Amino acid sequence: MKKLLIALLSISAIGVAIAQTEVEGVSHQSHEIDDGMLEQTDLEKAENAGVAQAEQYNPGGIGGVHSLRGVSELEATRAADDFKKYPREQALSSDYVYQPPLIPHNIRGYEVSLNANKCLACHSWKNAKEMGATKVSVTHYVSREDAVLADVSPRRYFCLQCHVPQANAKPLVENEFKRVDSLQ
Structure with missing residues (x-):
């Protein structure tokens, strides 16, 4: 002050x-x-x-003003942190009911745009078994009017709106979040 x-x-x-x-x-x-x-x-x-x-x-x-970026000036550019290691071949547990599943692999270079969705190359119902990937939930095939669609709903097409990569990294700020009792 x-x-x-x-x-x-x-x-x-x-x-x-x-x-x-x-x-x-x-x-x-x-x-x-x-x-x-x-x-x-x-x-x-x-x-x-x-x-x-x-x-x-x-x-x-x-x-x-202090930043999570460390002691560098806020206007200055500093080198990016090293990439974190992603847990390979390991399903990550949920912390609350209806939590979108976390992505247990690196997604660098994946295109998810109006023209293409790299996630669906492995996770679509058509390819999931062959690729050994988790299938997209049936909820992703329902429109906002509750009509069942033949393909992923446009409102669920951009995966990274809900699903994020999860790495075993040190938290930037203290977190006291406790998972839901029923999931412990």
Whole structure:
């Protein structure tokens, strides 16, 4: 809270300096002095002082905001984390009733678009047995009007709306979620 208050005061000081320079008619451009160097105007000095003070009191980033990405500045790009290992040939248990099954394999490069659905190459009723994959649920063949369809319903076509890959990775934030008693 203290850091936030200091940052707000710094911003206020910059605003006051801007207002004073405009009232006094101070030029916003730097003035050239004898040795070829540029002299800062009062406005530029106030802006630089405010930025320096904000950086001093908020080392974690702009406004003291911290990110799950670590200590990198929020605007900066950092290297992506390594890919997590996916459990192979292992069904992942559910934590609550009607939970969409988790995907126990990597899906990098899978196209799921208006034109193609790579998931259905293995999980469709036609291919599941041959591929050794779990069949798409019968609920995916029912329209919103409860009509049974010959193919996957458009509202269930984009698998990644509900199904997500699950890796054994360290949680980014603490999680105290408890699975439903009936599933323990």
